[in-house]
Amino acid sequence: MSVRLKLTLSYAGFLMIAGVLLLAAVWVFLLRYVPDRAMLKNPDDRPDGVFPIRSVLLDVFAPRAAAVLAFLLVFGLVGGWILAGRMLAPLTRITDATRTATNGSLSHRIRLPGRKDEFRELADAFDAMLARLEAHVAEQQRFAANASHELRTPLAVSKALLDVARADPNQDTGEVIDRLHAVNTRAIDLTEALLLLSHADQRSFTREHVDLSLLAEEAVETLLPLAEKRGVTFETSGDITPTLGSHALLLQLTTNLVHNAIVHNLPEQGTVWVDTSARPDTVVLTVENTGEKLTPEQASTLTERFQRGTERVHTDHAGVGLGLAIVKTITHAHDGTLTLTPRPDGGIRIAVELPAATSGPS
Numbered sequence: 001m002s003v004r005l006k007l008t009l010s011y012a013g014f015l016m017i018a019g020v021l022l023l024a025a026v027w028v029f030l031l032r033y034v035p036d037r038a039m040l041k042n043p044d045d046r047p048d049g050v051f052p053i054r055s056v057l058l059d060v061f062a063p064r065a066a067a068v069l070a071f072l073l074v075f076g077l078v079g080g081w082i083l084a085g086r087m088l089a090p091l092t093r094i095t096d097a098t099r100t101a102t103n104g105s106l107s108h109r110i111r112l113p114g115r116k117d118e119f120r121e122l123a124d125a126f127d128a129m130l131a132r133l134e135a136h137v138a139e140q141q142r143f144a145a146n147a148s149h150e151l152r153t154p155l156a157v158s159k160a161l162l163d164v165a166r167a168d169p170n171q172d173t174g175e176v177i178d179r180l181h182a183v184n185t186r187a188i189d190l191t192e193a194l195l196l197l198s199h200a201d202q203r204s205f206t207r208e209h210v211d212l213s214l215l216a217e218e219a220v221e222t223l224l225p226l227a228e229k230r231g232v233t234f235e236t237s238g239d240i241t242p243t244l245g246s247h248a249l250l251l252q253l254t255t256n257l258v259h260n261a262i263v264h265n266l267p268e269q270g271t272v273w274v275d276t277s278a279r280p281d282t283v284v285l286t287v288e289n290t291g292e293k294l295t296p297e298q299a300s301t302l303t304e305r306f307q308r309g310t311e312r313v314h315t316d317h318a319g320v321g322l323g324l325a326i327v328k329t330i331t332h333a334h335d336g337t338l339t340l341t342p343r344p345d346g347g348i349r350i351a352v353e354l355p356a357a358t359s360g361p362s
Helices: 003-029 054-102 118-167 173-202 212-229 247-263 296-300 310-314 323-333
Strands: 208-211 232-238 242-245 270-278 282-289 337-342 348-355
Touching: 003 054, 054 118, 118 173, 173 247, 173 323, 208 212, 208 247, 212 232, 212 247, 212 270, 212 282, 242 247, 242 348, 247 270, 247 282, 247 323, 247 348, 296 337, 323 337, 323 348
Parallel strands: 232 270
Antiparallel strands: 208 242, 270 282, 282 348, 337 348
16 A cells, blocks of 8 residues: 555544544443433423433434444545645655656755755755765766876877887887886876775775874975975974874875975975874864965865866876875865965965874774
């Protein structure tokens, strides 16, 4: 049976039970006190002189009681059917929206009107879920298209180099090998970045106690040769900043931030500031650098996947356009927030705020 029919039968059954109980109450508290034999009363008290007896009242009461019960049954079925339909109308709209979403249309919204009740809360939650799902699918589609384009480029370049080498056997193979090595290295870096991004998205990692200040020191030491080569100086400071998360992922996050600050800096005499600070409930890693002036709109697009500036394409440390996208994904996977703020004198300030560890390592 459908839910509407079940509710209809429930309403009708409730009315029938209520009617039977009412008639039983009339019998228990009224008819049982009526005498079952005729009694003569004082003519002065009652003109007809005869008091009604139980059998007569039952003959009159029973047919009318049966008629009332029949009316209650019909009224309960009809009224219950109408009331159940009105009550389940929002559920029907939600079901229709679910079928529409199942067919691939995620832009449909229920937008249930009326007062805020359980159905309204369910509809609003479903609309919010559809909005997040639509945004996620759109992002994944853009990501798949960009990844396909990025992976196709080194493969096409490799094919062209091999075609040229095969067409001209006398060509210097050393140059071709060097270019193939560079192209393949870029393809490998891109593949590894995609795998890391997927790993962070799925949150399939074990949480452990991590000190962001130690990770910052390690990232600075690792990238110090690159900074010296590009004429960039480091200024580090900060406190012990314990948090819970993946050591490998948070190290990747820190390394990406420091590397990004080095590469996107002034051509000469650039500076990178790395700072860690502890707050009552959170810890903050801040990486700040000098560089070209950016607008807030430009800064907000830097975390998009495969978003690259001009410098990143033409330098020897170009990357694959996923550095800050990986930082954003790792931050969100650790229930943190990422803030990008352009500096008035040029460059950008990037702050990663993560929940603080409640206790030390066990």
